[in-house]
Amino acid sequence: MTTLNTMSRPTPVQQGADLQPLPWRRMAWVTWRQHRTALIGAVAFIGALALCLVIVGLQLHHAYSAATACHPTGSAACNTVVANFNGIGNFLSSGAFFLVVPPLIGAFVGAPVLAREFEAGTFRYAWTQGFGRWRWTLAKLVGLGAVVAVASGALSLLASWYYQPYFASGNQSLSLTTFNQLNPGLFEQRGVAFAAWTLAAFAIGALAGVLIRRVVPAIVTTLALCGALAFATGGWLRMHYLTPLVTQGLNAPGSARIVSQWGSRGGRVVFTGPPSYPIYQQYCPAQAGLGKGDGSGAGNPLQCLAQHGFTFWTSYQPASRFWAFQWIEGGWLFALSVLLIAATVLSVRRRAT
C-alpha cells in the first residue's frame, strides 16, 4: 500500500486561473468597521486641539489687530495692548503641544492595525478570505493613512492661521513677539510637514506592528522611533536641507535661523560658536571686563577682537526658505512613508505564520 492515492480523474482545466481579484472598495466598510474606534478617537483628539486653537486663536488675532492699530506707539495704553498680545497662548506658542499628535496617531492607530491581528490570532481568519492578505494590508494602510494625514493636515492649516500674527513684518518695531518660522516645533506644525509627519508616524507604527506582532511593545517602539526621528530632524537634519548662507559678523539678517558661528584669523578657523572665554582672556581681557583694575578699559570686546585680526562668520537659513524646506521635509517623509508601507505589505506577503 502506498500513501499516494493517484488521481482518480485527470486534473481539470484550471478554469478561473485568470480570476479577477475582489474590488478594492470592499475594504472600505471592513476598514471603517474594524478601526472606527481608533479613527473616531484620533479625529476627536485632533478636533479638541483644533477647538483649542480656534478659541485662543481668535483672542490672539483680536489682540494683534488691537496692538497694530494702537496709536501712538509707546504710550502706556499701547504698551498694555502689546503686553496683552504677547501674553496670549503661551502654552500653545511653544508648539510642543501639537507635536505629540503624529507619534500618538502612529502608536494608537498605526501600530495596532497588524499587531492586534497577530496578538489575537485573527490574521488566520483575515488572510484566508477571498480578498487576499497583501491586498487586505495595502487597502487598510492606504485608507487609514490617508484619513489620518488629511485630519492632521486640516489641523495644521488651522495652526498656520493661528501663528500668522507672529510672523508679520514690523512686529519688532512694535515690540510684539516674533517667532522664527524655521524654529523646531513651529516648523513642523505648518505647511505640509505636519500631515507628512503624521503619515510617517502611522507607517512606522504599521511596520512596528508587523515586525513585533504584539500591541503594547509595538506602541512603545513606535513612540520611541517617532520621537527619535523628530528629534534628529529638528535638531540637525533640517538645517542642512539646503546649503546655509554665510555672512560676516555674528548677526544673521532678518528672522533667519542661525546654523553655526565661527571665528577665523589669518584664513584659519580658530574657534566655533561665539568667542570663548580663553580667547577674550588672551587678546582682549580689558574690553571683556576680565582685566585688572576698575574696568575702565571696558569697550566693545568684539571690536577689540576684530582689531586683533579676528573675523566672525555666521551661517544661517533665511526665513524665505520656509516653503522650500516644507516641501523637502514633506517630500522625504512622504517617500519614507511609502517605503515603510511597502515594507509592511511585503512583510505580510512573505512571512506569515
Added chain:
Amino acid sequence: MNVIETNGLGKSYGATKALHDCSLAIPEGHVAALVGPNGAGKSTLLNLAVGLATPTSGELSVLGGYRAGSQAALDGIAFVAQDTPLYKNLSAADMLHLTRNLNRQFDESYAEARLAELGIPQKRKAGKLSGGQQAQLALTLALARHPRLLVLDEPVAMLDPIARHDFMATVLTAAADDGVSVLLSSHVLAELERVADYLIMMSFGRIQLAGEVDDLLAAHRVLTGPTSEASSYDEHPVVHSRRGDAQAHLLVRVSADDQIPVGWEAHPVGLEELALAYLREPGAAALPGPVRSWDAGPSEVTR
C-alpha cells in the same frame, strides 16, 4: 481531483524542521482526518494548504492544481483556525458582513438561518458568545462561502462534548449535502470513526499513513498468538505489538491474500485502535520503503 496534493513538501522554521518530505494526495469528496501528536506538523501542513505559510521545499497544489494562496485557492478554500479566532469586539452580524465583503461568494441567507437555528443572537459580540457558539459562528462563516474545501485546525479541541458533537454534525451535513471536501486535524480519536472516511497520520513532521479508512482497515489485522513466537514474527510489517506472558497481539499490515501463520488468529482492527497503534509507534510508517520492525528503536526511522 485532488483537493490537496503535495510532493516532497517541507517546511522549516529556522533550524526546526516542522514538516519533512511530505508526499500526499487527498482526493475530493472526503472527510479527511489529520491525526498526530502535538508537534507532529499538523498545523504546519494546514497553514501551508491555506496559504498562510510558504513551503521551504517541495511542491503543494490545491483544488486540482492551484497554488496555495492564489485567488482561486482563496475563493475555494475556507479555513477555520485553531481556537476559531474571531474579532471579539464585533457582533455576529458584523462578522457576517465582514466575511461577505471579503469574499466573492457569501450566502447571507444561509448564514442567517444557521445563526437563528443555533440560537446565536446577531447583535451579540463574538467575544461574548460561548466557546461552542464561537466555533459554530466561525464554521458558519466558512460554510456560507460555499467552499470546495473546508480546512479545520483542531476545531473541537476546546469544546465540551455537546458542542463538539453539534459542530461535527454541521461539518458532516455540509460534506454530505453540499459535497464540501473536508480536511480536519484532531487528536480526539473517538470522533474519527463517526466522522472521517480518509485518514492521514503524522509524526515528527512526516506522513506515517494516509489513505481511505476502508482501505486502511482492510490492510491491517491484529494477530494474536503465543508470545514465544512473537519475536520471530517477521512475515508482515509489524506496526505495534502488545505482549503478555502467554499471548502477544501484533498489529500488522497485511494484504488480502496473505497467509495467517499456524497457531495465530487474525482479527479486523478498528479505526481508533489503528490510529492509537500508529500514535504509539511514531517510527512506524505505511510508506513505500523500509519499515522498522517492532523491536527496533524508533529513532532510526524518525531521525
